[in-house]
Amino acid sequence: MKMIFDLDLEKCVACGACSIACMDQNDIWPNKGDTPFRHVGIIDPIKSRPDSKLTFLSIGCMHCENAPCIQACPVGCLSKNEMGLTVYDNARCIGCHSCAMACPYGAPTYRSDGKMYKCDGCAERQKNGLEPACVRVCPTGALTCRPEAEYVAGKRETGIRKIMERV
Secondary structure: OOEEEEEOOOOOOOOOHHHHHHHHHOOOOHHHOOOOOOEEEEEOOOOOOOOOOOEEEEEOOOOOOOOHHHHHOOOOOEEEOOOOOEEEOOOOOOOOOHHHHHOOOOOOEEOOOOOEEOOOOOHHHHHOOOOOHHHHHOOOOOEEEEEHHHHHHHHHHHHHHHHHHHO
8 A cells, every 4th residue: 555645734833843753763863964864944935925924844755656766776775665665775775876866855865884874754663553753743743644545535625625715
């Protein structure tokens, strides 16, 4: 069953809990030079539009359907698992950075051992029926990870509701 990560921009308050949970889950130490897998930021409002408002964003690996990082890796370090998550086996990594250059989101990172590391969607947690660490701690429910069919049905319902509100 394919899993989809989704962020509701209306609910995100940029608290950073998702980023901290990810760092804890994956033993990431920014003070030792590690790059976090999830980043939280602000999208500035467009000053020329009076209805524009401040928006927050939490971004990590997008687990692209046709992930360019997978195609770019010359040794097959990256692959898709049964949940549609882009996972890696860094024992095979040769540190060439091809995946990082191919990724439009900057998801692959490198540590002092020269090997690639990235968000794997907490694949082991999900295999054991648990939510990804970032999703589990989101206090507003802005960040979710759910089966593709549930995601599509929810987006369709939300889209229809928004259209009806404007009519």
